[in-house]
């Protein structure tokens with residue numbers, strides 16, 4: 001079972017990228033520290049925070065994110081958990097609401113995609129919460145490129161270490 005995450009109010013972009021890789025990453029912009037800890041404890045999640053004053057309970061793993069750049073933040077998560085990028089699955093989770101996507105045919109989504117996409121893409125994934133539709137051609141290459149860069153730098157660090 002891949003790890004789950006809950007991100008504090010400073011780390012919305014990081015949560016979005018973790019979702020883009022298919023990991024369960026809840027973003028809690030309005031929760032206070034205790035709310036975040038309670039939620040993480042209940043769901044067995046890892047807390048991601050930028051706040052060095054965040055509580056340090058012994059039973060909930062906390063990652064203090066130091067980097068500003070989202071790719072470096074992802075790198076820090078990969079090293080700290082550690083996260084196996086082989087578990088990553090692009091286009092399986094909604095980047096907006098964190099819900100797992102359902103696969104859809106083009107006739108189920110024809111009114112929600114641009115005409116060119118309708119003509120060229122056969123397989124789609126959709127979020128039953130927000131209705132957002134995802135498809136390979138536009139969304140996956142960027143996610144896979146970032147994933148490949150991260151996997152490359154994680155492997156480089158293992159060699160050096």
Ligand SMILES: [Zn+2]
Nearest residue numbers: 094097127130
């Ligand atoms: Zn959604």
